[in-house]
Amino acid sequence: MSLGKSLAHQDASQEVAALIATLHETGQRLEELTAGEVDTVADRDGRTFVLRRAQEQLRHAEEAKQAAILNALPAHIALLDERGTILSVNETWGQFVCGDALHGQTHTVGLNYFEICGKAHGKGASEARQVAAGIRSVLGGRNKSFSIEYICEAPGEQQWFLVTVTPLPGERPTGAVVMHLNITAQMRAKRRLLESEEEYRVLFDSNPHPMWVFDVETLAFLAVNDAAVRLYGYSRDEFLGMTIKEIRPLGEVPALLEYLQTIPDSPSLLATQVKHRKKDGSLLEVQGHTNPIEFHGKSARLVLAQDVTEKKRMEAQLLQSQKMEAVGRLAGGVAHDFNNVLGVILGYAELLLNKVDASQRGKLEQILKAGQRAAGLTQQLLAFSRKQIVDPKVLDLNALLLDVEKMLGRLIGEDVDLTISRGADLGQVKADKGQLEQVVVNLCVNARDAMKDGGHLRIETANVELDAGHVTRHEPIAPGRYVMLAVSDSGCGIEKEILNTIFEPFFTTKEPGKGTGLGLAMVYGTVKQAGGHVWVYSEVGQGTTFKIYLPRVDEPVASVAAEDAPVFSRGTETILLVEDEASLRELAHVVLKEQGYRVLEAPDANAAMQIAQSTHEVIHLLLTDVIMPGMNGRTLANSLLGMRPEIQVLYMSGYTDDVIAQRGVLEPGTLLLEKPFTARVLLERVRGALDKAAFRSKPDLATSP
Amino acid sequence: MSRHAKKFKFRLYVAGDAQNSAQAIANLTALCRAYLRDRHDIELVNVFREPKRALADGILMTPTLVKLSPSPAPTRIVGTLSQRQPLLQALGLEALAP
Numbered sequence: 033m034s035l036g037k038s039l040a041h042q043d044a045s046q047e048v049a050a051l052i053a054t055l056h057e058t059g060q061r062l063e064e065l066t067a068g069e070v071d072t073v074a075d076r077d078g079r080t081f082v083l084r085r086a087q088e089q090l091r092h093a094e095e096a097k098q099a100a101i102l103n104a105l106p107a108h109i110a111l112l113d114e115r116g117t118i119l120s121v122n123e124t125w126g127q128f129v130c131g132d133a134l135h136g137q138t139h140t141v142g143l144n145y146f147e148i149c150g151k152a153h154g155k156g157a158s159e160a161r162q163v164a165a166g167i168r169s170v171l172g173g174r175n176k177s178f179s180i181e182y183i184c185e186a187p188g189e190q191q192w193f194l195v196t197v198t199p200l201p202g203e204r205p206t207g208a209v210v211m212h213l214n215i216t217a218q219m220r221a222k223r224r225l226l227e228s229e230e231e232y233r234v235l236f237d238s239n240p241h242p243m244w245v246f247d248v249e250t251l252a253f254l255a256v257n258d259a260a261v262r263l264y265g266y267s268r269d270e271f272l273g274m275t276i277k278e279i280r281p282l283g284e285v286p287a288l289l290e291y292l293q294t295i296p297d298s299p300s301l302l303a304t305q306v307k308h309r310k311k312d313g314s315l316l317e318v319q320g321h322t323n324p325i326e327f328h329g330k331s332a333r334l335v336l337a338q339d340v341t342e343k344k345r346m347e348a349q350l351l352q353s354q355k356m357e358a359v360g361r362l363a364g365g366v367a368h369d370f371n372n373v374l375g376v377i378l379g380y381a382e383l384l385l386n387k388v389d390a391s392q393r394g395k396l397e398q399i400l401k402a403g404q405r406a407a408g409l410t411q412q413l414l415a416f417s418r419k420q421i422v423d424p425k426v427l428d429l430n431a432l433l434l435d436v437e438k439m440l441g442r443l444i445g446e447d448v449d450l451t452i453s454r455g456a457d458l459g460q461v462k463a464d465k466g467q468l469e470q471v472v473v474n475l476c477v478n479a480r481d482a483m484k485d486g487g488h489l490r491i492e493t494a495n496v497e498l499d500a501g502h503v504t505r506h507e508p509i510a511p512g513r514y515v516m517l518a519v520s521d522s523g524c525g526i527e528k529e530i531l532n533t534i535f536e537p538f539f540t541t542k543e544p545g546k547g548t549g550l551g552l553a554m555v556y557g558t559v560k561q562a563g564g565h566v567w568v569y570s571e572v573g574q575g576t577t578f579k580i581y582l583p584r585v586d587e588p589v590a591s592v593a594a595e596d597a598p599v600f601s602r603g604t605e606t607i608l609l610v611e612d613e614a615s616l617r618e619l620a621h622v623v624l625k626e627q628g629y630r631v632l633e634a635p636d637a638n639a640a641m642q643i644a645q646s647t648h649e650v651i652h653l654l655l656t657d658v659i660m661p662g663m664n665g666r667t668l669a670n671s672l673l674g675m676r677p678e679i680q681v682l683y684m685s686g687y688t689d690d691v692i693a694q695r696g697v698l699e700p701g702t703l704l705l706e707k708p709f710t711a712r713v714l715l716e717r718v719r720g721a722l723d724k725a726a727f728r729s730k731p732d733l734a735t736s737p
Numbered sequence: 738m739s740r741h742a743k744k745f746k747f748r749l750y751v752a753g754d755a756q757n758s759a760q761a762i763a764n765l766t767a768l769c770r771a772y773l774r775d776r777h778d779i780e781l782v783n784v785f786r787e788p789k790r791a792l793a794d795g796i797l798m799t800p801t802l803v804k805l806s807p808s809p810a811p812t813r814i815v816g817t818l819s820q821r822q823p824l825l826q827a828l829g830l831e832a833l834a835p
Contacts, residue, residue, distance in 0.1 A: 069816035071755035072784060072799040078792035080784065086755040093754050 059084045108212040114171055114205065116146040128212060145210065155185045163195055163210075170197045170208050181215065192219040242337045244271070245327050248292070251275040254327050263339060265311030276335075279308045281315060308337065317341045352532055360557065363537050367413040372613045374410065375708030378403045379619035382711040383626075400710075407708050412554040413537060415467060415561075424462045424562065426587045429493050429517055430454040436469050440476050447486030448479075455494035459515045459584035463562040471558050474551035475519040475578050481542060482523025482576060492518040498581065509565040514581040525572040534568070555580075602628040605652035605722055609633050610640045610668065611684065612660045616707075620655070623711045624718065637663035637671075644672055651679055653722055655705075658685035680725035682717060684709070743807040745769070745777040745828075752799040753785045757817050761800035764818035772830055804828055 062073055062083055071086035082090070102109055102122035111120040118141050126140065145167065152160035159182040166178030178197040183190055194213045199205035236243060242260035246253050256271040264271075264279060277285050284307060291304070308316045321336040381399045388396060433452055444450060472491070479489050496516045498509065526534060526541075533539050535556040540549035555578075559566050563583050570576040607629050611617035614635070621631050632651070634640035637660060644651060654672055656665040663671075669681045684705045703724075705717045749765055751758035762781065769777040784791040784799050794803075804812040814827050825831050 066798060067816070069757050069819075070798045070800070071752035071757045074784075074791065074797045076797075078788060080788060082752065082755075086752060086757065089756045090753060 106214065110145065110210045111200075111207060112145050112167065112171075112210060113207045116144050116167065116171070118143050118145055119207065156182065163197075166195075167197050167208060167210065170199050171205050173199075173204060191216045239336070242339070243335065244276075244337075245325065245332050245334050246276045247327075248324075248331045248333060251277055251292075254330070254332055260337070263310070263316070264308070270311075279310075281307050281309050305340075315341075317344045348532075356535065356556070359537055363413045363553075367410040371407070371410050371414075371707045372616050374403055374407050376615045376619055378407065378708055378710050379616075379623065379714075383619075383623065403708075409550060410708075412470075412550040415470070415554040415557045423464050423466075425465060426460050426462050426585055426589050427465055427468070428458065428460055428589050429468075429515055429582075430458050431589075432465065432468060433472070433491060433493065436472055440473070443473065444476055444480040444489060448483055449486075449488045451488065451490045453490065453492040455492070455516075457495070458493050459495050459513065460587065460589055461515050461562070461564075461582040462585045462587070463582060464558070467554075467558045468562075471555045471580070472517070472519070474555050478551060479519060479521035479523060479576070482521050482525070484524075487522035487575075488520075489522075490518075490520045492516075492520070494518075495584065496581065509581065513584040514564070515584050517580040517582070518577060519580075520575060520577040522575040525574055526568070526570040526576055527572055531568065531570065535566070603719060603722060604628050604630070606630040606632065606649055607653045607655055607718065608640055608643065608651050608672075608679075610635075610637060610654070610656035610660070610665065612636055612657060620714060623714055627715055629718070636660055637665070637668035640668055641671060644675060651676060652725065653718065654679050654681045655718065656681070656683060658683050678725075680721050682721040743776070745773050745807065746780075746805040747777065748780045748782060748803045748805055750782045750784055750791055750794070750796045750799050750801045750803070753783055755799070758800045760817040760819065761802065764824075765802060768818070768821065768824065772825070 062070075062081070063085070066073065066083070068085070070083060072080050072082050074080040099122075103124065105122065106124065107122075108125045108128040109122040110118050110125055113119050121140060146164050149160040149164035159180070162180055163182075166175070166180060169175040170178050176199070179194060181192060181194050184193050192215045194215045196211050196213070198209045198211070200207040200209070236255070237257045239257055240259055242257065242263050244253055244256040244260055252275050253271045256268055260271065261268055266274070277288065280288050288306075304320045304322070306318055306320060308318045310316060317340045319338040319340050321338075323334045325332055325334045327334075378400060381396055381403065385393065385396050385400070433454065437452060440450060476489060476491075483489070494516050496514050498511050498514055530539075530541070535552050537550055537553035539553075556566055559580050559582070565581045567579045567581070568576065569579075607624055609617060609620055609624070609631050611620065612635055617633060617635065621633055624631050632643050632647070632649075634643055637656075640654075640656070651672075654669055656668055658665040665683055665685075669683075672679055673681070680703075682703045682705055684707055703717070703721050705714065709717075747765065747769075749761060751762060765779060769779065782790055782794075782796075784796070791799075796803075798815050800815070800817065802814045802818060804814075808829060812827060812829075814824065818824055
C-alpha cells in the first residue's frame with residue numbers, strides 16, 4: 033500500500049476529509065430513510081453497506097463473546113505484543129497471586145512481562161526466568177510453543193501451574209498468548225494414583241510367597257516379586273528376560289505347555305503341584321495358584337507359588353518312619369513264631385547228637401549250625417522291631433570299643449586301616465552291651481564291604497550337645513546331651529535314592545548270599561530302642577559316615593559281675609514247666625527229665641496254678657514262658673510266689689510286649705532264658721537258677737565275706 | 738379450524754446478530770406463536786453468510802420479511818416488525834386481530 037506516501041500529500045488529506053464527510057452524511061441519510069429499523073442495505077449489484085449503529089453493535093457483540101469465552105476459562109491469560117508488553121488480560125488474570133514471584137493484580141495491561149519476570153525474587157524466581165526465556169524463544173520464532181510446569185507457593189498451600197506460551201498467527205509472531213493453568217488437582221490425583229500404585233506394588237512385592245505375572249502368549253515374565261527373586265536366585269532383570277519354561281525342569285516343559293492349554297480364561301483359582309528349578313539348578317516342590325488377569329493390556333496370569341519342599345520332605349520322613357514301624361511289627365511277629373520253631377529244631381538235634389553213631393554226627397552238626405544261624409537272624413530281626421528283650425546297663429562306649437577292637441581287626445582284614453579315636457571324658461550311655469557290640473560290628477562289616485580295594489575305617493566317640501537348630505535340620509530328636517559314635521569309611525558311598533531304604537529289613541546292595549539285609553535294620557532298631565538316633569551322610573565315591581547319638585546318662589558304670597563258670601550238671605529238683613507251645617514244652621521236658629529232674633508240665637498258667645494247688649510236693653523252680661494265652665508268665669509267677677515264696681522263677685521268652693515291660697525290658701535281676709535255646713543253655717540256666725535259689729535260702733552264707 | 742388450515746411460510750433475511758435483525762426475529766416468532774400456532778414455517782437467511790442469495794432474491798435491506806404463502810404474490814416487509822397491527826394487515830391476518 034502506498035497510503036503512507038499519499039497521506040503525506042496535502043491534496044490527498046483534503047480529499048480524505050471530504051470523503052469521510054460524505055460517508056458520514058450518507059450514513060445519516062440511510063438511517064433516516066430506513067427509520068432506524070434496518071441493519072444492512074445493498075444495491076442491485078450486491079454491494080452491501082452495514083449501517084453504523086449495526087456496525088458498532090455487531091462489533092461490541094463480538095468483543096463481548098470473546099471476552100466471555102476468555103473470562104470463562106479457569107486459566108490466567110494475557111496477550112503480549114512482540115516486545116512483551118501486556119496488551120490484554122482476562123478477568124482471571126487479576127486474581128493470580130503467586131508468592132513472591134511473577135504476578136498479581138498490579139501486573140496488568142501496559143506493563144512489560146519480561147520486566148515482571150526479571151524482578152521476580154525468592155521462591156519461583158528461577159521458574160520466572162525460564163518462562164521469560166520461553167516467551168522470547170516463541171516471539172523470536174525459534175519455538176512453535178513453550179510450556180513448563182512449576183510449583184507456586186501460594187499463601188496457605190502449594191499449588192501447581194502449567195504455563196503455556198502460544199504465538200499469534202502470522203509469518204513472524206507479532207505477539208503471544210501466555211496462559212497459566214492451575215493443575216494442582218490433576219497433580220494431586222496423579223500423586224494419589226502413584227501412592228496407590230505404590231501401595232499395591234508393596235502388597236505384591238512384600239508377599240512372603242513368590243509371585244509373578246506371565247504373558248499367556250509368549251510365557252515371558254512380566255513382573256516378579258521380592259520373594260521370587262530371593263527364593264529362585266535370579267535377579268529381577270534376569271527374571272524379566274526369561275519365560276516360565278526356564279524355571280521348570282526340562283522334562284516338565286511339555287506337560288507345562290499342555291497344562292497352559294487347559295487353563296480357563298474365566299477368573300478362577302487353580303492350585304497345582306509342580307517342580308521348579310532354581311538358578312543354582314536345585315529343585316523346589318511348589319504349589320501354584322494361578323489367576324487370569326489383564327496386565328499392561330496383555331492377557332496374562334498371576335501366579336502365587338508356595339514352596340512346599342520342606343513340607344513334602346517332612347511328609348516323606350513321616351511316611352518313612354511309619355513304614356519302618358509297620359515293617360518292624362511284621363518282622364517281630366514273624367520272628368517270634370519262627371523262634372519257637374527253631375527252638376524245637378535245635379533242641380532235638382542236640383538231643384540226638386549223643387545218640388547217633390559217629391558217621392551221622394556230621395550231618396546233625398550241620399543242622400545245628402544252620403539252625404543257629406537262623407536263630408542269629410531272628411535276633412537281629414527282633415532287634416530291628418525293638419521287640420528283643422534287652423538288658424540295658426550303664427556302660428562306657430570307649431571300654432566297649434576296647435573289647436571289640438581285636439575282633440574288628442580280624443573282621444575287616446589287612447587292606448583296611450582302622451583308626452579308633454576315643455573321645456576324652458566320654459559320658460556314659462545306657463544300652464544292651466551285646467547289642468551295641470553287634471551295632472559296631474555290623475557298621476564295620478558294611479564299611480569293609482564298601483571298601484573292596486581297601487581304605488580307611490575310622491571309629492570315633494565324642495560328647496555332643498544337640499541344640500534346637502541341629503534338631504530341626506535332622507530327624508526329630510530331643511535336644512540335649514548325647515554320646516556320639518561315628519563310623520566313617522572311605523568306600524564307594526551310598527546313592528541318594530536308596531539312602532531312605534538302607535535301614536529297612538532285607539534291603540541289601542550286596543550280592544545274593546553275602547548280606548542278609550538285616551545289619552542296618554538291627555542298628556536302627558537297637559539305637560531307637562536305646563532312645564537314640566542314627567544319622568547317615570554319604571557321598572558316592574567318597575565314603576559314608578554313620579553317626580549314632582545315644583542319650584548321655586550320669587549314672588556310674590554298672591560293675592560287671594564275674595560270670596559263673598558254666599555249671600553243667602544234673603539235678604533232682606522238681607520243676608514246674610509252663611509253655612503254651614506243645615513241641616517246645618515237650619522238648620524242654622525231655623531234656624530236663626534226661627538229666628534227672630522231676631518235671632511237672634502245664635500248657636498255660638491256669639493249669640500250672642491247679643498243679644501247684646493240688647500237690648504238696650516242693651516245687652523248686654518255675655520255668656515259664658512270658659507271653660501266653662490267658663494269664664501271662666509274670667502274673668503266674670507273682671501268684672505262685674504268694675503261695676510258695678521259696679520258688680525260684682526262670683522266664684523263657686522270644687520277646688516281650690507291653691504286658692510285661694513297657695519297652696521290652698524286664699526288671700533288672702529277672703532271670704531270663706532267651707528263645708530259641710539249645711539243650712545245653714537250658715540246662716545251664718536251670719542249674720544256675722536253682723543254685724542261686726539255694727544260695728539265697730542260706731542268708732548266713734550270703735552275708736559272710 | 739379448517740378455514741385456517743393453510744400453512745404460512747415466511748422467509749426472514751437478517752444481518753447476523755445485528756440489533757434490528759434480532760428484534761425482527763423475536764417479533765415474528767412472537768406473532769406466529771400468537772396467531773399461527775402449528776401452521777407456520779420460518780426460514781432465516783443470514784446475508785453475511787449467504788450474500789449471493791439475498792442478491793438473487795432482490796433483497797436490498799435487512800431485516801426483510803417475505804411471506805411466501807398462502808397468498809399468490811409474495812409480500813415483503815422491511816424493518817423490526819415491531820408494530821403488530823400494520824403487520825397483521827400487511828400479512829392479511831387482520832381478521833385475527835382482537
